[in-house]
Amino acid sequence: MTLPTSNGNTSLIILLMRNAATHTSSPGYAAFISYRHLPRDVEVACEVQRAIEEYRLPRHVAQMRQAPHSAKLGKCFRDEDELAASHSLPDSIREALAASRTLIVICSPETQESSWVRREIEMFEQFHGRERIICVLAAGSFEESIPPILKTRMVPDANGIMREMPAEPLAADLRPEAKAKRKAELLRIIAAVAGCSYDDLRQRERVRKRKRIASIAASIVAILGIIGALILQASTANQEALIAESKTLAAASSAQFEQGNRIQAIQTALEALPASEADRSRPLVPEAQAALERALLVNPDSASPWSPFYNIQAKGIILQFVCLNKLSLICMLDDTGTITIASARSGAPYLTLDLPSYLDDTADFDAEDWSIEATEKSALLAWSRNLDDPLLSFDPGIGILNWAVDNEGANSLAIAEDGATCTTARFEEGSFSCKQIDLNNGETLRTVREDIPEAGATKERFPSCLSPDNSHLYLGLGDRIIQASFNDESAGVAALSSRCLPGIFSLKYHENALTVASAQIEGEGGITGFLSPWQVNAYFVGKDPWVASGTCDMNVIGPNNQWKVLLDTPKICGFIEGENTTSVVCAAGRTFIVFDLATGEILHQKELSSVIVGLSVDYSNDIPFLPIATADGVLDAQTPSAAQDLLGLTNRTSTNYYFKEAIFHRQDGIMLAIVHPLDPQDQLIVYLLDPRKDDPVHLSLDELIERGREEVKRYEAFELNGAPHPL
Structure with missing residues (x-):
């Protein structure tokens, strides 16, 4: 591939001028210069920066840019420090990319080795698109120096399907050493940044020479x-x-x-x-x-009712996070084994807990084996799937360890509704055990051990829940439900008249009904083309069960149009209490469904823009509403009743992130959405639902x-x- 000709550059510059017409008068940087910190590339980057910042536009060009009193293009952003190894761009770089009208990439054979240059290109493209990216060839050939990400682009074909096609980026050549040639190429770069024709600037240079001669006389x-x-x-x-x-x-x-x-x-x-x-x-x-x-x-903007409120920085990649409602604290567990605790009121850091420091042996410590849970009495539990690790109870308000007990490598942990006890369960080869623990002092109250052939040795986590009186534990294992009774100290596979699908994702007990959400992910009839069968079962005491089923879309489009599947669905998200009925809310892929708990009748159903990654049940003036987060970065609040028209709620806001997980927290009468984005992975972003x-x-x-x-x-x-x- 060869560099574009002068005519090609001119046409591309004119196209860029049209695309950038609405941006040229915006505040910020004229250009962001991305380059490798090598002597040759630094020299070219400085040369380009000086040329742009020192150049004065002709008056008619400045007027065309709607800036008749500003003949300068503006400042350029050029990071003079080599970026340290990290998983995400520093905030200063992100802010500069967002505030820059143009991205100039200094290209040499070493450029393709820089992950930072690639990330800066990706971030600028997300903010401003591809059309305002300029490649400056400092050394090497076009093929070996231009970053691969700029050689292709996603283009819809005749059927509307996005396909990767070759692309020829706008480029200037600063390899020649001849002064006249370099000056001409710098002028092409300036024209592209200004969004005007190269011929306009070249004519301006001739006029300037004549004026210089006239000024001498x-x-x-x-x-x-x-x-x-x-x-x-x-x-x-x-x-x-x-x-x-x-x-x-x-x-x-x-x-x-x-x-x-x-x-x-x-x-x-x-x-x-x-x-x-x-x-x-x-x-x-x-x-x-x-x-x-x-x-x-x-x-607040009524068109975007969810407003960014604050963010919280963790020490490493966030693995799990919970909110302690009574203390208004947010707790995050990251891959370094650190639990970061911050205020839910402001996001200000509160304190940190180092999990390995509470263990006798940290030789095989792996933070991904650990989980954290918040209790109703504002304690924070940390538990591991490893046999030798303890169950830890912290007081997060003052950062002390309440107690530590033998955990025996739990596969699940369920907390009682009254917050007084928790129940851990563990599978071994052909056997099952669970124990009920007093959350005040860590004392084991009751234990059940039983041989269950279906219970193979595993370190996976399994969903579980307790009956309202804490007498029974229910746990999902494949397509079976394990039932443990503390009254007669027995356990086994529950004898149910209707079977679940092979993957049980969620169980919740309400009064006399156990609701279970499952999906067919693998095997015959499993997920195909991002579609998966789902099923919700409701089992009652002394009453026939009901079963609801359907197909959920698990397709998610992430950064750079990458496709993936979110398998953490379907889920039982909560219950809505009515005057005479109780409803159960379920999220299945990108659809949420509200069932009548007694009959299984669908009362409300809606398909959203992407897979649901967070959904809760809340009330506003005794009217139920559902705060929702979807994987494409949308926050919403739905009212599953005719009262929605009376409230006049239009609570949908699109953010600048892709969401991995979200939880919701009511703080001083307002609703907060606590979101873990796909990038950056070491931060939580908190949004506020502004009251009208x-x-x-x-x-x-x-x-x-x-x-x-x-x-x-x-x-x-x-x-x-x-x-x-x-x-």
């Missing part, structure tokens, strides 16, 4: 006039520079807010504003004031600034003292 009087004009221009330029800086900071604040960094977004917006209404040292930019209002959650306000809030600039400063002070005080504070 100017008189002393003219020079004095120019000096006076320059003084005025300097004053105007200073104001323009402050305005541009404020707009850039406002854009950065908006990007931080979208990423969940609300406190940082408030701080950045404050930097973009004058110190008060009376302060004249910095112009008041409307974008900066709007950014502060958004970060302070003043007058009939009347807008009118705050003066001084009131906004004061509220912003108070928010920052409260957060910093929480970080310093580690004490809960108001939302």
Whole structure:
């Protein structure tokens, strides 16, 4: 493949100009320069940066860009430090990519070895698309230097199916050493960044030469006039520079807010504003004031009712997370064995627990063997599938270990509704054992051991639940339900009149009914083309059971249009209590269904945009509603009744992430969505469901600034003292 010709470059630049017409006046960086930190590539990157930042556009081009008073293209972002090894891009790089109008990739044979360059290209494409990416060839041939990700793109065929097709990126060649050739190629890059024709800039260079000759012959009087004009221009330029800086900071604040960094977004917006209404040292930019209002959650956007609230950083990749409702704490277990605890009110860090430090032997420690559970009495349990690891109970409010007992390598843990006891269960080769533990002191209250041929040795986790009186444990094993009775100390495969599908994913007991959700994932009739049979069984005491079935779509499209299957479905998500009936809510793939618990009749059913990764049952003014999160990054709230029309709820918000898992938490009367995204995997993003306000809030600039400063002070005080504070 050869580099595009001049004519080809011109046509591509014109196309880029059309695509970027709505972006050229936006605040931020003119270009983000991505390169390997090698001497040759650094030299080319610096040369390109100087050319862009020092170039002044012709007046007619500046007017076309809707910036008649700004002849400069703007600043370029060029990271001067080699990025350390990490699973995700630093926040500063993400923010710079979001605020950049163009991505310039310095290409050499070593570029293809850089995972950071590839990630920066992927992130920029997610923010702005492919059309504004420019390749600058610094060394090597086109084939060996251009990153593979830019040589192809996904294009729909005649049938609308996305296929990978060859692509020829916009490129400039800075390999020649001839000064004239390099200057021409730099001008092509500047034209692409400005979104104008190369011929326009080339003509401008000729005009500039003529003006330079004319200026040499100017008189002393003219020079004095120019000096006076320059003084005025300097004053105007200073104001323009402050305005541009404020707009850039406002854009950065908006990007931080979208990423969940609300406190940082408030701080950045404050930097973009004058110190008060009376302060004249910095112009008041409307974008900066709007950014502060958004970060302070003043007058939330009714079209996007879920607002980014904060994010929480873990030490490693998050494996599991839970919320302790009474203490308003969020606990995260990561792959380093660290449990990070943060405030659910603000996301401020609270304390950390190091699991290996509580073990006698850490030689074979693997964080993926561990699970955490929250109890109704605000204790945090940590348990392992390994035979030698203990069951640990922590008081997360003060970070101490309550007790530790022998766990025997549990496959499941179920907590009683009253929060007084928990029951662990374990499978060995041909046998089953479970024990009931007092959560106050770790004492074993009752034990059941039984030979069950179906119970093979395994380290898998299995779903389980307890009967309301804690007398029976039910556990899903394949297509069978193991029933253990503490009254007669016996256990065995439950004799049920209707069988489940081979994969049981969820069990929940409500009053006198056991509900089970299962799916056929493998084997004959299993998952095909991302579709899987699902089934919900309801078993009653003294009453015939009912069975509901269907097919669920497990298809998920993730970053870079990668397809995958989410197998953690179907699930029993909760129960809705009515005046005369009880309903059970189930999520199956991208569909949620509400059944009448007594009869199995479908009362409500809806298919969403992607696979459901989080669903809960909550109430607003005694009216049930379902907060929902789907894998494509959408947060929603559905009301499964005719009351939805009365409430007027339109609670769907699309975010900038793909979701892996989500849970919901009611905090001081408002709903929080705690989301684990696919990337970054070491963070939780928390969103707030804004209550609707009939009347807008009118705050003066001084009131906004004061509220912003108070928010920052409260957060910093929480970080310093580690004490809960108001939302």
